[in-house]
Amino acid sequence: MSKIQVSYYAALREARGCTEEELETESATARDLYQELSAQHGFELDIAGVRVAINDEFVEWSTGVSEGDHIVFIPPVSGG
Amino acid sequence: MQELTTFFDIQDSDLDPAALINRLRNPRFGALVTFEGWVRNHNEGADVDRLEYEAYGPLAEREAQTILRDAVDQFDVSAAGCVHRVGSLAIGGLAVWIGVVAEHRSDAFGACQMIIDQVKLRVPVWKKEYYTDGRAEWVACHHCAHPHD
Numbered sequence: 001m002s003k004i005q006v007s008y009y010a011a012l013r014e015a016r017g018c019t020e021e022e023l024e025t026e027s028a029t030a031r032d033l034y035q036e037l038s039a040q041h042g043f044e045l046d047i048a049g050v051r052v053a054i055n056d057e058f059v060e061w062s063t064g065v066s067e068g069d070h071i072v073f074i075p076p077v078s079g080g
Numbered sequence: 081m082q083e084l085t086t087f088f089d090i091q092d093s094d095l096d097p098a099a100l101i102n103r104l105r106n107p108r109f110g111a112l113v114t115f116e117g118w119v120r121n122h123n124e125g126a127d128v129d130r131l132e133y134e135a136y137g138p139l140a141e142r143e144a145q146t147i148l149r150d151a152v153d154q155f156d157v158s159a160a161g162c163v164h165r166v167g168s169l170a171i172g173g174l175a176v177w178i179g180v181v182a183e184h185r186s187d188a189f190g191a192c193q194m195i196i197d198q199v200k201l202r203v204p205v206w207k208k209e210y211y212t213d214g215r216a217e218w219v220a221c222h223h224c225a226h227p228h229d
Contacts, residue, residue, distance in 0.1 A: 009134060009135075009136050010134060010208070011218040053136070053139050053204075056138040057142070058143075072139070074139075074204050075206065075218070076220070077201070077202065077205060077206060078200075078207045078219035079133070079140075079164055079176065079199060079203050079204075079207065080164075080176050080196060080199055080205075
């Protein structure tokens with residue numbers, strides 16, 4: 001069980017209804033965590049279009065989730 | 081040894097292009113190319129009333145600095161800056177500004193084009209469109225798959 005912080009932006013922020021939360025998870029990887037939260041909150045964004053950052057760096061979905069991590073799921077960007 | 085300057089900012093107040101150009105000014109270099117991205121009143125056939133931008137600040141900064149450094153590496157450029165607005169923007173508002181300074185224009189044009197293309201693809205900034213008919217939506221993935229020039 002890891003205690004982590006998750007932040008949400010844009011469509012995911014609205015789907016979750018908050019900008020950040022602290023939670024405890026058994027998810028081993030970033031992918032597992034997205035699937036866990038997606039099932040819990042009904043995120044409509046397919047993981048294929050989403051990227052993930054841990055501690056302010058883009059990482060692979062297979063990256064492990066560790067105690068104290070700050071995790072951000074990144075919907076398709078649309079700046080400019 | 082010339083000094084390389086790159087800067088990237090996320091700003092929640094109006095951008096000031098004249099002040100931004102001053103950050104790049106250098107008497108040794110003869111070419112300045114800037115790009116301004118303005119809020120349009122239409123997108124994908126819908127009438128747009130205003131936009132809201134939001135950014136994941138720390139990662140946007142990191143990713144944009146990587147893009148700026150890559151541009152400086154690939155082109156013969158002395159300085160490059162980019163500022164992205166967040167918050168609510170009216171039609172015609174300045175959403176993103178890019179400026180590149182070089183000895184010669186071809187490098188400045190090339191670097192400026194590369195920076196805006198990569199910023200739109202990679203930097204974690206999102207826009208929500210509010211339409212005149214009252215609907216609103218986050219600009220979705222199929223727009224990103226076919227980026228406009």
